[in-house]
Amino acid sequence: MKPRRLLHVLPAVTLLVMLGPVIAGLYGTVLPAFGHLPAAGLIGPTITPFTDLFDWAGLPRAVMLSLGVGMGATVIALTIVALLTAGWSGTRAFRFLERLLSPLLSVPHAAAAFGLAFLVTPSGWIARGLSPAITGWDRPPDLLIVQDPWGITMMVGLIVKEVPFLLLITLAALGQADTQRSAAVAQALGYGRLTGWLKTVFPRVYAQIRLPVYVVLAYSMSVVDVAVILGPNTPPSLSVYIVRLMLDPDIAMRLQGAAAALLQLGLVIAALIAWRLGEHVVGAFGRRWIATGARGKIDPIVEVSALVAGSAAAFAVLAGIIVLGVWSFAGFWSFPDFLPDQFMLRNWMRFGPGTLAALGETALIAIFVTIAALALTIGCLEAEYRHGLRLTQRGMFLLYLPLLVPQTAFLPGLQTLMLNIGLDVGRLPVMFTHLVFVLPYVFLSLADPFRAWDARMGTIAAALRASPDRVLWRVRMPMLLRPVLTAMAVGLSVSVGQYLATLLIGGGRVATLTTEAVALASGGDRRAIGVYGLMQTGAALIPFTLALIVPAIVWRNRKGLRHG
């Protein structure tokens, strides 16, 4: 095919790669949910899978957990981010927090969850820090904090990871709206900093971050790895239950799993609709609040609370990573000592070889998937630049679709479908499935800087007789080195963090750092978890570090690109 034609079909190929598995997975969920699984000799339709599911005594609790944790985490994370930005954007404290939170974004959910668990558990770092001086405990109290039946610790685990995500999304949106002048006008009219921002800027910003907020809601409702680590066991959340059913050796359990997956999908759709309606309600109250002309007397208190909450989120992830590190080197460590008796390399000697094998698998998958995602993304953006094939607003929605459909709704179906048509599970299907999640993030990360590139550079280069390909490779790509590497780092960290896709589509045979780490959750070997968690964090963080360092070295003599 001629390159010109290739560029024309690339957007369609990209959509297919991204949405194909989602649609196939949903299709593969519907049939077994109604008892149709020819591979196992089961012919439907029947509603037995649903009656089986509704017979499960834990179902109401599991559904409530999914709804409560998902909604709670999203509302609280969004509130913290909105108030933090309202009260502090433009200040030095804010910039510090922003710089602290950006790298934390790449910390895999599982590692952050383990870190949090090691902090808040009765024998965790916080209890050790306060004992016995303040608490008087000389042995860990008998409290169920991690895996509490209400899912509160699980919700906190999600909040501390979603705050950095929503904050960075909000900052990107701030750049596009004329926010500073609005806030300045509001302050000149006597409004407090926070109230003025909420009344004038937030409505515009929210309109831009709406889709990412929906992603957070859908994700929090259906997350598996965080739920396995921090969530309750009896009964577990709906997503964890689905995965248990799908991994059951009794193939008939898959039917019930498929039914539960459809229920999960329905729950997420219902929650998204409820959220949409909630937006109108909040908007109506907001308008009334604006009409009162209230200037914001309690602004200072709210501002301080928001800063405390935001800092606590950053601290929880950061201290969590540190405590993972301490455990990975810990020798004998008795309660309530704040630090172990000795630091040793024994844990690393013991678990190191295993982590290296898992790291190899993780890196292989992540690198292939990220390069594929980057190639498709650059192809799409270049097609847009050369031929005006621009994604419409509806197209943007398609980009978010794989992130909005809960993983537990379509991945089980995809696995069943592959089984049905005789496709083998393994590394290659895992790569294709990772691409579904990596592609949207790589695209969203690169699209803005790619489009913001001064097109007159292209005109000049063309006038200098450079062909479109030469312009792309010799001018545009080098100038965009930093955003391209950042997009790669985003892609790598998304792939590294994938749990469910690797577990289900890999058929349990593809062992990455994330699947191995989460598998350790039930065993409770803190030293092993420390080693795996730290490796997992490193695998996600190092690419980000490189994305900062490499352009700085390559362009060390090019002042014009230092802040580009």
Next chain:
Amino acid sequence: MDKGLILANVAISKGSTPLLSVSTHVAPGDVLSIMGPSGVGKSTLLAFITGTLAPDFTATGAIELDGADITNAPAHQRRVGILFQDDLLFPHLSVGENLAFGLRPGGSRGERQAKIADALTEVGLEGFADRDPATLSGGQKARVALMRMLLSDPCALLLDEPFSRLDTALRAQVRALVFARAKARALPVLMVTHDAEDAAAADGEIITLAPIT
């Protein structure tokens, strides 16, 4: 064969709204100044001539350069040079690499380096080849941008408000340099400006575009 740049019944519209229409012939060595208020579509006309018209504009008419119809030629095969008000030196390349990007392929490494050194000498920048363009002054950048364009051996030169970012003293100097270099190479020049002084210094025909109502 007609030397120079001919715009034959060129009309540009945005959607169904007509923007401008122009018909003219710029002879080699001449400078045509196009003036008019902002928003009248001066830069759009240049985009049409360079082959980079945005998809939301439509244009009719023909562009001829040295007797060849280039109306539908790809941008990089038109041999139309352009300078903008910003120097637009590629920030990732050194001054010499910027010039090498413009210089037509061919010749040994040594010959190419010699040509680049000559070009720098021609505008009083000897020894600047290894410099980072971001460390140059405004006037120096403008001179490098000019030589980069000329090294690509264009058959016409377009100027899009090229001097408006320079301060007054520098402005006359750079302007004289650009016109002199273009004349020495017998290039037809089409300049878009809203500065009457630029147009007067060009010492050529002036077309004033008015909004079509």
